[in-house]
Amino acid sequence: MSKCMVTPNFTLCKVCAQPANGNHFGIQSCRACAAFFRRAAHSKWGSQPCRSHNCERKLIPCKPCRLKRCQEQGMSTSNFQFNRDILKRILPRSVEMFVGKPESVIFCDSSESVSSEKTFINVQKLIDNTSAILKNGMETPVSGRNQLQKLANGFGGFTSQVSVKFLKTMSKDETADCWEYYITTTARWLTFFDEFRLLPDELQLKIALAVWHVWGRLEKHAITALLRKQNLFSDRHMVVVGRNVLINLEEFDYDHTWLTKYPPEQVEFFTGVKSMELYESVDYLIDLEPTQVELTYMLAQISFQYAGQRFQGEILKASERFQQILSNDLHDYYVNELEKPRYSERLAKMMKVNNMIQRHVREIRPRADLARTFDIFSVEFSHPEVFHDTGF
Known part of the structure; x- marks a missing residue:
């Protein structure tokens, strides 16, 4: 796998505002937030209240708020890389x-x-x-x-x-x-x-x-x-x-x-x-x-x-x-x-x-x-x- 290269014109993660490394679950995000959403999408955190009562000021909020932020920004398991990696049904010639x-x-x-x-x-x-x-x-x-x-x-x-x-x-x-x-x-x-x-x-x-x-x-x-x-x-x-x-x-x-x-x-x-x-x-x-x-x-x-x-x-x-x-x-x-x-x-x-x-x-x-x-x-x-x- 190639390493993620951040150029001067990088895109920011919509969840945590750190440099994004691609389209994950439908939005531009960093790998850390993508990994978190993959683990947490169907977890207990979706029904839990905020744990710190101060997450609006945090770059990385508590898990319930982070999951909520992911969802608010458009992350969805139905978007599993389909916008980023297209299924190619054409037989390659070589x-x-x-x-x-x-x-x-x-x-x-x-x-x-x-x-x-x-x-x-x-x-x-x-x-x-x-x-x-x-x-x-x-x-x-x-x-x-x-x-x-x-x-x-x-x-x-x-x-x-x-x-x-x-x-x-x-x-x-x-x-x-x-x-x-x-x-x-x-x-x-x-x-x-x-x-x-x-x-x-x-x-x-x-x-x-x-x-x-x-x-x-x-x-x-x-x-x-x-x-x-x-x-x-x-x-x-x-x-x-x-x-x-x-x-x-x-x-x-x-x-x-x-x-x-x-x-x-x-x-x-x-x-x-x-x-x-x-x-x-x-x-x-x-x-x-x-x-x-x-x-x-x-x-x-x-x-x-x-x-x-x-x-x-x-x-x-x-x-x-x-x-x-x-x-x-x-x-x-x-x-x-x-x-x-x-x-x-x-x-x-x-x-x-x-x-x-x-x-x-x-x-x-x-x-x-x-x-x-x-x-x-x-x-x-x-x-x-x-x-x-x-x-x-």
Whole structure:
């Protein structure tokens, strides 16, 4: 994500009069106010009176008054970025028009490969970029009452810039862009977690390169559910994948020619591209409608649990510590912010979605073993550990 640049002719946020960084929920606002409204739009603050009785003179008023000011200025959840990011239903004519050809994933022709029958995929540059992201830390400062809230605010910076494009076909370049997007975005998100930043650099990188695909799977399900909830589309076969790419699972074509010598109908079992698990979890997320804090907790829980189970040892200990910290923060969120001390039923529903994704990952493993046994895929990765449990 690019950093927000404030020019001499900047626009002021209509809520707090600080420099705005774009159109959020229908008005020009700063990212902080947009994140606040996203959390508070359907919260208890809409029915609460002023808490300070002096908010008219404050730049940042109390939460009830801040929410009221957002609404008075025209913020509405029905305006979820639709005025800012137009849904494009035109099929791009080239990858360059789509998102630009990925620069961090290098495909080598078979004639140049270490194997005459395989395409060599070099992801060293992508790993180097991910390492740099982790070492550099947060691109923009983010604050929060605790570490879960800080992670949620950081995640809000990504989702506030949703721009969906419709695609009818996917090939190796679009697939590589998905890898690049989810790996780097997961790494950026992790930089907002202070406790994670205390780990040695090599462990940070190892975890980021391991969890990106489970983090990304939940994230794309959540974005799909959000857009369907906003009535952007009603067809349950329409889903968001990768860099906010919208596809119809029943109609889109996946070009397997770079991946395998077998026809699509024979490798669908191994790739799982059109998995029914996606439908199930999206439908469940639509009914659940998690808040940004809840979704952030779900992303963290599925990521750190996966990392701990996969690596054991020092990473398992760190992952368990992270989950305990974030569980305590979630408890604080329910009890002190939402005033809902009885939240076990809702937490169980959140974990049910995560369990769906974890079940799918477990189902992929034996398929991947079969694919390797029968030499289904004609690709070879420079760092195969990055694609462990992804199906490739």
